[in-house]
Every structure is written in C-alpha cells, then in structure tokens.
Amino acid sequence: MGTGKVGLAGPAFPALGLGCNALTGEYGPADKTAISTTVRRALDLGVRMIDMAGAHRPGDLERAVGKAIRGSRVLIATRGGLRFGAAGEPAGADGRPGALARACDASLRRLAVDAIDIFYLAGIDPRVPVEESVGGLGQLVDAGKIRYIGLSQASAEELRRAHAERPVAALALEYSLLERGAEAAELPTARALGVTAVASRPLARGLLTGRISSVDHLHVDDVRRDDRRFQPENLEHIGHRLLAAQQLAAEKHVSLGRLALAWLLAQPGVVPVPSTRDPLHLEMDAAAVKVRLTAEERDRLEAIFPTGSGSGAARRRDDDLTPGR
Template structure:
C-alpha cells in the first residue's frame, strides 16, 4: 500500500492525510446502519493504510456514528487520527432545523466530546449556517471553545463566500467543507477562490457523487428503501438516464487510463491542489483500497481538460438536493449590528 501523503488545511497548523474517510454512510442516510464490528474493522484498515482524517457529525444516526468512531479510536489509535465532527443540524416534524446560537454550540460540543470519548475535537464544523444568528456570534462561541481546549480548529460546511469572509474575520477558519465532484462544480466560481485568498483548506464531501461515479446508474439498483439518494433529483428516471450517458464517457476514459471511474473522479479532486482533501465514504474494505489507489492516478493537463469537458457545468441533469437540504446558497446571516439591536 503506498504511503498516503499529507496536506495542510488552513494556517493554524492542521495537517491531515490527503484523503480522509467519511463515516456517515456507516450509520445513516445510506440505508440501515452497518454492523458495528465491521465498520470498526474498516476504520482500523483505513488507519493502517495511512488515512488519518475521519469525518462524522452529531446528526449521523443521530449520535450513533460518533459513538462508533469513538470506539474505533481505542487501543492507542487516537494519536494517529484527526477527528472532525459537526454541530447544528436537527430535525423537527421531518424538517431540518439549523442552530448556531452560543448555548446550542456549547451543549453540542460537550455532547460530541462525550460520545466520541475524547478530550478535544480536532476540527469542529458548523454543519449548516443558522441564518437567524449572525455568523460572528457563532464564531465567537467556537473561538471560546478553542481557548478552553475543547476544539483545536474551526470549520464551516456549506457556507457562502460572504459568510466565510465574515467568519474568518472573527477567528481563522481552518477548513471549509463543501461538495465538489465531476457533477457538482458550482463552488469553483466564488467559494474556492475565496478559500484560497484567505488561506483556508478545502474538505470535499461526496467527491464520488453519492456513489454515482463508482458504478453509474446501476448504483440505484442496490439502494435500500430508506436510502435518501432515492429522493435526489439526479437519481430520478430521465435525469439518471441522461447522467448515465455522461458516466459512460467517463468510464471509457478510465478504461484508457487503466483505473476505475471512481478513481478517475477522485484523482480529478486530488489534482485541484494541495489544499484540497476529499473524504469519500465507504462501508467496504475493497472500496477503501480502491479509493486510496486514486492517489496514485496522475492526470496530464490534457486529461484534466478532457475530463472537465465531459463533465462541464451543464453536462448533468438534476439539482443537488431539490430543496431537501440547506446549502451555501442559503447561508447568509443577519449583520451583527442589526442583531444586537433587537
């Protein structure tokens, strides 16, 4: 197994493996929870393979994914790992609620520390941005958590460029988590340049398009009845057939490169820069090994151009979430001056 290189995220000292492991699908959203012992074995395999960066959130399960990762940390493995978790998403009557008020942040952090059974969270993200609370207020509370040693670094997930700038002015952001893949490229226009300007690391979730770039349209054939991907616009009939035709072209290119389409899609992410870390999730050791293999796939400028031509901004059909989840487009918060006047 080749050594996994490391990358620096932000300017505060966070250094992680160039590829992480997203743990969400082990416990929720992608069908029923997977057997705990198998998932712990998978996490241990990732560590042994050189992966040090593990991503979870309190809403995964809810709560059970953090407990799972906490168990996997035992046996002297904690010092080899950087643990990222998130706060802010809750559900009420089937609808997402986002919370970023200081009291909520404090309680959420303490609860995550307890479930993970650790003394300090390496990277703590606001999972979504609470548009009722100025981002400065949320950031000030996160800053306090750094100062008392409960978290090391601060991140935001699904934040607009404006929100990122305002947050970073309060305390340095180490990482922005965003969705980037061959079929999700809208962050290239403003958000990624903003991160680069401010020296903020980029953590990429769903780099394989929720599994689409692993097997194309066939991925829907094996989804359980409660897998949320069944509701996503890009996986609906019509859109899926169109997107499958684009996948076929990517698959053909992967065959020429003697790699899998998922490795090609991940390699494209790795070629975006040394400040980028994708966190593909998987529940199978064979897929973990394939994903790590993507680090060895080197693409020429011509191949990058060909791939980006195939997967152009308008190549795929269907919205990301179809209104099912808040995104960076919904992340503007009130100004601090207007909020404090209330």
C-alpha cells in the first residue's frame, strides 16, 4: 500500500482508510455483526485508519468499532461537535469548546480508548469563530485526550485561520472523480500547510461503482433517495461519463470503483475512506492500492470527469449536519 501521513508530524500509515457510513444503516439495513466483521477484515487487509462519527445511532458505531479494534494498531478518526434535534437527529454544528469536550469524552468512553488519534470538528459552527473551536480542540490535545486535530468540510480560509491557531493535521472533504471542487482551493491549501486531505465519499456514495443507475435501486430506508446526486436528471447527466470510465476500467481489468479509488490514491496527500457493508466490496476496494495509473490514464479520467461534472452536492456543506442526508 502507498503511505499516508497524519499531517506533517504524525505517523505514516497505509493510504487507504475505511469509512463506516455504510455500516450504520444509512444506506439500507446493515447486519448487526457487519461492523465488527468488516473492521476486522479491513485490518487483515492492511487498512490502518478507521474513519467514523460519534453521532451515528447514538454511539453504537463507536462502541462496536472500539470492540473490534481492541489490541490492534490502527488510527481512529472520529467527529464531534453537533447539535441535536428533539428526536436526537443531528441539527447543525456546535463548535463551542465545552460541547467539543463533552463530545470527545463521550467518544472516548464508547470507543474505550485512552486517546483518539484524529478528532474532527464535525462542521463549522457559524456562531463560533473557528479559532475558538480549534482552541477547544487544542485543549483536548494538551489534556492527552486527542492526538491530532481534524477539520471537516472547512473552506480554505477556515483551514488557514484554524491552522494558525493550532496545527491541524487532517481535513475531511468530499473528493472523488465526480466531485472535484476541492481542487480549486481546499486541496492546494491543505497541501501547502502539510494537512492530510481525507477524501470523504470517494465513490460518490456508490455512484462511481457504476451499479446505481436508478433511485429505485436504493432501499426504501436509504437516505440517498433524498440526495440530488441520485435523482434521474443527475443520473442521466453522468451516465455517459460512467460508461466512458468503465471502458478504461475494462481495459485495465479492474472494476470502476477500484479505478476511482486508484485515481484518488495517486493524488499527493490524499487518503480515501470508502465505506461498505459487503465483505467482497471491501476486498475489491482494498485492492485499489495495487492499481497503478499512468499519467495518460489519469489525464483520460480527468477529461471524462472535468470539475463540475458531478451534481455539485459536495459544495453543500450542511448536508451532513441535517437529518436524512
């Protein structure tokens, strides 16, 4: 596997992580045992970074991941700093230092670890200057509760301001062949500051596998039914691009998803974190590290998916902080 690094000073690790969204039931029912079996299998396959959030099914995910990783050397990345609505659903960012400290303590308890490797600010709270939120995270570093500070969905300017307050090691941003908007400002800023870019939704929530051509393919409880990426006009808009990329995938004897992950792995300073609840898909994704792309193949893919060819959904940063998205 190629290597990623946590910021400038952190440890190096294999550059493909595991996201956990698909294990939470967001994308249709996931077997109760899927979290532990998937995490353990990922570790067997050489994955050394698990990316999650404390808000999922009030902590079930962190509890299960905490059990599955016990005794293993793996980087744990989780998020905190959300407000919740009456039914316990995420209802926006809460970047107040006190709220972040409470979220961190709750994650530490659920994961049953002494310290969290990367603790992300789940979102940028418009009511709290980012310096104040990051100052709060800095206190958690000083207290030994977290090792590195992460930001999620921050703009380049917010990243710069935050980094000037306390070193930020990781920036989680949506980045995939279908959502390349971060290349304009956030990615170059992260690279210039030595901040690792953690590519969220690296398969564009499954679209880049080429297996979802209709919203009807999604389970009735799948939150993607409300995502504009999966609406007929967008599916029609990207269909010919997916076919063109599938052609290249076929020439290379790999799946489209693996090709899309290999493209991300070829970007300097980028760590993709695909999620899956399917053991076979996990193996296919992990094998992306073995796919080598020539400069010509990368150019070809980038011409198929020029910036702006996706739905633009990645630019709507509140999507992750509101119910059902």
